Amino acid sequence: MLVQSRQSPDWSQLPDDYLAGGLATPNPAVRDWQPRFAAGQILRFRLRANPTFKRGRRRLAWLHESEQQSWLQRQGDRGGFGVLQAWGVGEGFVTMNGRGFRKPPLTCYSVLLDGFLAVTDPALLVQTVAAGLGSGKAFGFGLLSLAPAEVPLSTPGCA
Secondary structure (H helix, E strand, O other): OOOOOOOOHHHHHHHOOOOOOHOOOOOOOOOOOOOOOOOOOOOEEEEOOOEEEOOOOOOEEEEOOHHHHHHHHHHHHHEEEEEEEEEEEEEEEEEEOOOOOOOEEEEEEEEEEEEEEOOHHHHHHHHHHHHOOOOHHOOOOOOOEEEOOOOOOOOOOOO
């Protein structure tokens, strides 16, 4: 499990055997992360997203891959990166209960996106990583995970 937080997490409310496969540890693997990006830097990314748009007061899911790719490009334009390659796997609708007294369950569409991006605005990308992307962040969507791009990008149609 990866937890990203502006504050150090407090694990004290979890059952003793919940973390690290049964090992009771008060605050496992907590570390400060100060990202440093450079314009033009190529990174690998993973994002579990809830790609949506608004129609009136309703939020609706982009269900087709081309719509999801366009959504991701727009997120990058606003978030300090350009998408070089991306592929996704639709994980279907996820329903979450417990939104409060007499409220209906919330249903979100989940897509797992992987790919490569190029940093266009390093400071803005730092803010984007801290804030997350898209809707549904309170329900586990929008965490942009980044890593160095160790594998060269493939040319479409080449092995």
